[in-house]
Amino acid sequence: MSEELVIKTGRPDMMSFTLPVVAGLGLILGFLTGNVIGSPWIGLVLGTLIGAGLAYGLNEMVPKKSIGRWGVIIAFAVIGLLFGGLGGAVGGAIIGAIISWFAYWIGRGTYRDDVPIYSTPGQTLWWNFFLFICGAIFIFLITPILVVLPLSFNAEDFFTFTPEMLRLDPEGYSLKHYRDFFETDDWQLALKNSLVIAPIATIISVSLGTLAAIGLSQSHVPGRRAIMAVLISPMIVPLIISATGMFFFYSTLGNFLEGTLGMSKGLVGYIKVILAHAVLGIPFVIITVTATLVGFDRSLTRAAANMGADPVTTFFRVQMPLILPGVISGGLFAFITSFDEVVVVLFVGSAAQKTLPWQMFIGLREQISPTILAVATILVVISIALLTTVELLRRRSERLRGMSPG
Amino acid sequence: MKLTKTLLASTALTVAAGAVAAQDMANDMTLVSWGGAYQNSQQKAYVEPYQEMNPDVSIVWDESSAEAVAKLRAMNEAGNITWDLVDVVAADAIRLCDEGLAMEYDPEELLAEGDDGSSAEDDFGDLIVSDCFIPQIVYSTTVGYRTDMVGDTAPTDICALFDTETYPGKRSLEKRPINNMEWALLCDGVAKEDVYDVLETPEGQDQALAKLDTIKDDVIWWSAGADTPQLLADGEIVMGSTYNGRLFSVIEEQDQPVAMLWDAQVFDLDGWIIPAGLSEERLARVKDFVKFATDTQRLADQAAYISYGPARKSSAPLVGEHAELGIDMAPHMPTDPENSKNTFVYNYEFWADYRDDIDAKFQSWLAQ
Numbered sequence: 001m002s003e004e005l006v007i008k009t010g011r012p013d014m015m016s017f018t019l020p021v022v023a024g025l026g027l028i029l030g031f032l033t034g035n036v037i038g039s040p041w042i043g044l045v046l047g048t049l050i051g052a053g054l055a056y057g058l059n060e061m062v063p064k065k066s067i068g069r070w071g072v073i074i075a076f077a078v079i080g081l082l083f084g085g086l087g088g089a090v091g092g093a094i095i096g097a098i099i100s101w102f103a104y105w106i107g108r109g110t111y112r113d114d115v116p117i118y119s120t121p122g123q124t125l126w127w128n129f130f131l132f133i134c135g136a137i138f139i140f141l142i143t144p145i146l147v148v149l150p151l152s153f154n155a156e157d158f159f160t161f162t163p164e165m166l167r168l169d170p171e172g173y174s175l176k177h178y179r180d181f182f183e184t185d186d187w188q189l190a191l192k193n194s195l196v197i198a199p200i201a202t203i204i205s206v207s208l209g210t211l212a213a214i215g216l217s218q219s220h221v222p223g224r225r226a227i228m229a230v231l232i233s234p235m236i237v238p239l240i241i242s243a244t245g246m247f248f249f250y251s252t253l254g255n256f257l258e259g260t261l262g263m264s265k266g267l268v269g270y271i272k273v274i275l276a277h278a279v280l281g282i283p284f285v286i287i288t289v290t291a292t293l294v295g296f297d298r299s300l301t302r303a304a305a306n307m308g309a310d311p312v313t314t315f316f317r318v319q320m321p322l323i324l325p326g327v328i329s330g331g332l333f334a335f336i337t338s339f340d341e342v343v344v345v346l347f348v349g350s351a352a353q354k355t356l357p358w359q360m361f362i363g364l365r366e367q368i369s370p371t372i373l374a375v376a377t378i379l380v381v382i383s384i385a386l387l388t389t390v391e392l393l394r395r396r397s398e399r400l401r402g403m404s405p406g
Numbered sequence: 407m408k409l410t411k412t413l414l415a416s417t418a419l420t421v422a423a424g425a426v427a428a429q430d431m432a433n434d435m436t437l438v439s440w441g442g443a444y445q446n447s448q449q450k451a452y453v454e455p456y457q458e459m460n461p462d463v464s465i466v467w468d469e470s471s472a473e474a475v476a477k478l479r480a481m482n483e484a485g486n487i488t489w490d491l492v493d494v495v496a497a498d499a500i501r502l503c504d505e506g507l508a509m510e511y512d513p514e515e516l517l518a519e520g521d522d523g524s525s526a527e528d529d530f531g532d533l534i535v536s537d538c539f540i541p542q543i544v545y546s547t548t549v550g551y552r553t554d555m556v557g558d559t560a561p562t563d564i565c566a567l568f569d570t571e572t573y574p575g576k577r578s579l580e581k582r583p584i585n586n587m588e589w590a591l592l593c594d595g596v597a598k599e600d601v602y603d604v605l606e607t608p609e610g611q612d613q614a615l616a617k618l619d620t621i622k623d624d625v626i627w628w629s630a631g632a633d634t635p636q637l638l639a640d641g642e643i644v645m646g647s648t649y650n651g652r653l654f655s656v657i658e659e660q661d662q663p664v665a666m667l668w669d670a671q672v673f674d675l676d677g678w679i680i681p682a683g684l685s686e687e688r689l690a691r692v693k694d695f696v697k698f699a700t701d702t703q704r705l706a707d708q709a710a711y712i713s714y715g716p717a718r719k720s721s722a723p724l725v726g727e728h729a730e731l732g733i734d735m736a737p738h739m740p741t742d743p744e745n746s747k748n749t750f751v752y753n754y755e756f757w758a759d760y761r762d763d764i765d766a767k768f769q770s771w772l773a774q
Contacts, residue, residue, distance in 0.1 A: 351488070366630055
């Protein structure tokens, strides 16, 4: 009976549906807000009442949606401002936006817009729940990264949102952790080490990994699968086990380089860490390049040979340009592996080779300083910039080559 | 200069940098310490002045003191000692010395005389608890509490830790038996002088664990010195144990609503050890540094950055004001008469003998 009504009017029933559902959201938001100000139960009751009131008032008395929504947002922001200053105003505006949107969304039946008209209430519920899960996944992925950004501007030396920060008081914010990063020798050494070790390790892994992938894609190589398994093993064996093994292996190697060949302690340290990271990066290059080689037409190399090109020329002029995307993405993975790696470098390196992850890990354990968050923020910004640049360059080259982007 | 050279050389990868020029002393040193405010005090009080005097020397910090024993064992096994000087607590120094991983030294030869003319041996006195241990500071493990979370009656004695009725809320304790067992017995009615006698017996150990059991649900266990300050600043705990220097930093430097409970503070020592098996050049550099870093003035200077007492008797009169805050440091020292009205003397010999047994018992109790 009520279902026919819904289809006919396009609006769900006010008393049995809209009121309780919006009141339910009001309950949750009220409870959360109440927790912030220290009286969750009062918040819960007030939130429920406000939710129900808004559901009725907005849908019945304010037919123009934009007026209703802005009215609620501004009202909530003013209430927030009175109780919690600037931070409260922002929080109030956000809550007002959420609940007024929800009230119209539920009250006008907009939630049924994207499902076929013959869907049962269960299917409609599932469809919207599915959208909600998708949204939740995004939130879970991105919030831990976003939380770090404001905390890195904390004026105090703790991982805490201070009351000043929540009030958006300029006193609560400071750039001192960024200053600390740029002025402390320890952090600068770590930055330099990361910038030396990761690129060199990447170059080594890309060259060796590409050659290995090309070799292993030839059908006449004996024991291809076994060789492949060995080369990929660093990716599969738990890192801590590789790291323990590498510690003893590279210690012996280092003693030989230092003792017999007379290299300096610092240089040997770098060689050890770079080699260890190159080993960790090689599997990524092999896998991506092998995947690209599947689509590579072998007759091209034969055609090149037919035209008199030697294998080296063929490789650089014919094969390499075609598999380049695979090589580059393998290289990116290898770079990130080295740049992010903390376990192996803790074992193989000495303090003179400490990288950014090492310094962050140690800093987290021994002094919980927001400098780590400042570094994390810088790294996030740099990664976004790098990825954007790569993507823009790719589109540009495709445009130049007359291909459409995508 | 040295660093750029190394970087260039490693970029080329094929270039062998060649042996260090013929010198008596190595020019780079890796010092191992605890990070945080403590390492900073060492950096300011003796590393920076030393580098000013010796501009060629580059010094790298490794914040690995917490696992110094395990790492030194592994390095020794692999024949690859990368550390030059390691900051450890006295108990670890005793273990490392027993295992032959730390170098024994002669105080008269290695350490400078006191400013007042006393010999190094007399100046450090019985703080040299092991033949390998070069004492730097006296610190204490004590309890800090949130002043805004304890109600009207601030706690005055250590048993507030166990009094969840008057002081409800979480407390943080170190994840090891040392100190916790002693405090538990003290608060279970055992007299101070009898604590270690009781703790020797299995019944005594059970008694201590039973007392800890009463607050087990309210305890957050910490393993790094920075944990308790962070938890206190967050208001996640009402009180917690940590090193007095960390609490000083929370209270005076970070200005958090935290106060200190000096009652039954446990004194301990921290100092350097030189790893066994250093090459002659490296050892010569380390010896030169240690002689400078542990002299009377340097140890007194360190107290201007952190509230730990200098290990030399002759340094005590030189302790002045905090380097940045300008407050008098003496009242913040664990050894100040006002703070040390009721102290607990940590028994090294007892823990050297019973550590493994009680550790095992404690860990299995934790896991229950």
